[in-house]
Amino acid sequence: MLRLSKLTDYATVILSFMARDNTHVHAAMEIAAITGIALPTVSKILKVLVNAKVLISTRGAKGGYALARAPEKITVAEVISALEGPIALTECSISLQGCEQAAGCEIRGNWSLINQTIHNALESVTLADMIRPVRSQAPAWEKEILIPVASLYR
Amino acid sequence: MLRLSKLTDYATVILSFMARDNTHVHAAMEIAAITGIALPTVSKILKVLVNAKVLISTRGAKGGYALARAPEKITVAEVISALEGPIALTECSISLQGCEQAAGCEIRGNWSLINQTIHNALESVTLADMIRPVRSQAPAWEKEILIPVASLYR
DNA sequence: ATTAAATAGTACTAGAATAGTCCTCAATTA
DNA sequence: TAATTGAGGACTATTCTAGTACTATTTAAT
Numbered sequence: 001m002l003r004l005s006k007l008t009d010y011a012t013v014i015l016s017f018m019a020r021d022n023t024h025v026h027a028a029m030e031i032a033a034i035t036g037i038a039l040p041t042v043s044k045i046l047k048v049l050v051n052a053k054v055l056i057s058t059r060g061a062k063g064g065y066a067l068a069r070a071p072e073k074i075t076v077a078e079v080i081s082a083l084e085g086p087i088a089l090t091e092c093s094i095s096l097q098g099c100e101q102a103a104g105c106e107i108r109g110n111w112s113l114i115n116q117t118i119h120n121a122l123e124s125v126t127l128a129d130m131i132r133p134v135r136s137q138a139p140a141w142e143k144e145i146l147i148p149v150a151s152l153y154r
Numbered sequence: 155m156l157r158l159s160k161l162t163d164y165a166t167v168i169l170s171f172m173a174r175d176n177t178h179v180h181a182a183m184e185i186a187a188i189t190g191i192a193l194p195t196v197s198k199i200l201k202v203l204v205n206a207k208v209l210i211s212t213r214g215a216k217g218g219y220a221l222a223r224a225p226e227k228i229t230v231a232e233v234i235s236a237l238e239g240p241i242a243l244t245e246c247s248i249s250l251q252g253c254e255q256a257a258g259c260e261i262r263g264n265w266s267l268i269n270q271t272i273h274n275a276l277e278s279v280t281l282a283d284m285i286r287p288v289r290s291q292a293p294a295w296e297k298e299i300l301i302p303v304a305s306l307y308r
Numbered sequence: 309a310t311t312a313a314a315t316a317g318t319a320c321t322a323g324a325a326t327a328g329t330c331c332t333c334a335a336t337t338a
Numbered sequence: 339t340a341a342t343t344g345a346g347g348a349c350t351a352t353t354c355t356a357g358t359a360c361t362a363t364t365t366a367a368t
Binding site for chain 2 (some may be wrong): 004012055076080084108110111113114118121122125130131132
C-alpha cells in the first residue's frame with residue numbers, strides 16, 4: 001500500500017467534520033467525542049494543523065479550533081504535507097543531494113515527474129470536495145487531473 | 155512524505171538496470187554488484203518480483219532473472235503493488251468492511267476516487283519511460299502542465 | 309553421476325518509525 | 339481568581355521495515 005499514516009487519515013476525518021459544521025469553534029474534547037478518536041491523539045493532530053495554518057485556535061474558556069479558510073480553499077495536499085512532510089514517493093526526490101545508488105540510479109528525474117503528477121492530483125481536491133456526497137463530484141476534477149504521464153514523453 | 159518503502163525504490167533501480175540490458179539473464183549476484191545493493195536484499199526483491207510476474211527466473215547454473223515482458227509493458231503501478239500491496243492511501247479504501255470511525259467517516263468514497271487518480275498516474279508510467287534520459291523529456295511536459303513545484307517543499 | 313552454481317522459500321533479528329499518552333505551562337473568560 | 343481550554347514537549351510501547359541467514363531445490367557442466 002502506498003501508505004498514508006493513520007494520523008493523516010484521522011486528520012481528514014476531523015477536518016471533514018469541522019467543514020460540515022463550520023459555524024463555531026470546536027473544542028478538542030468535542031471533536032474527540034464525535035469522531036471517536038482518543039482525546040490526546042485528536043489534540044496532537046489539531047496542534048499540527050494549527051502550525052500548518054490549516055486551522056486557527058482560540059485559547060481559554062470557550063476556546064477551540066476552527067478552519068483557517070473556507071473548505072474550498074483547503075486542499076488535501078496541504079493536509080497531507082502538514083502531517084507527513086513534503087509529498088514525494090522517494091527519498092531522493094526530496095533531498096537533492098542524491099542517493100548512494102547514484103551509479104545505478106538515473107531515474108530520479110522521472111520520479112520527480114511522477115511525484116508532481118500525484119501532488120497535482122492531491123492539490124485539486126479540497127475539503128469541500130471531501131464532504132460532498134460521492135456521486136455528484138466526479139465531473140469536477142476528472143477533467144483536470146487525469147494526466148496520462150506517459151503521454152508527456154511520447 | 156507519502157512514503158514508498160526503500161525496497162520499492164531499490165526495485166525500480168534494479169528493474170531499470172535490467173531494462174537497459176535486456177539481452178540475457180542476470181544473476182542476483184551480478185545485479186547486486188552493479189547496483190551496489192546488498193545481495194540478500196537484492197535476492198529478496200527479485201523473488202517478490204518473480205511472484206508478481208514482473209520477472210521470470212531460471213534456476214541452476216547459468217540461471218538468473220529476466221524481465222517477463224518488454225519494458226513498455228511493465229508499469230510502475232505494477233512494481234509498486236508487487237512490493238507494497240494494493241495502491242491506496244488509506245486502509246479503508248482497501249478493506250471494504252469499513253473503519254471504526256464509521257460515524258464521522260463519510261469520505262471513503264472520495265478517498266477511493268483520489269486513489270483511482272493516483273493509480274492511473276502510476277499505471278501510465280512504464281519501465282521504458284523510467285530509463286529514458288530526463289533531459290530529452292523536459293520540454294515536452296513543461297509546455298503541457300503547470301505544476302507549482304515550490305509547493306512540494308512547503 | 310557428481311559437483312558447482314543458481315534460485316526458492318522461510319524464519320529471524322535489530323533498528324527505526326509511528327501512534328499514542330502524559331505532564332506542565334500559557335491564555336482567556338466569567 | 340478559578341475554571342476552562344490550547345501549546346508544547348517529552349516519553350513509551352508497539353508495529354513495521356530492512357536486512358540477514360539458512361536450508362531446499364533445480365539445472366548445467368564435466
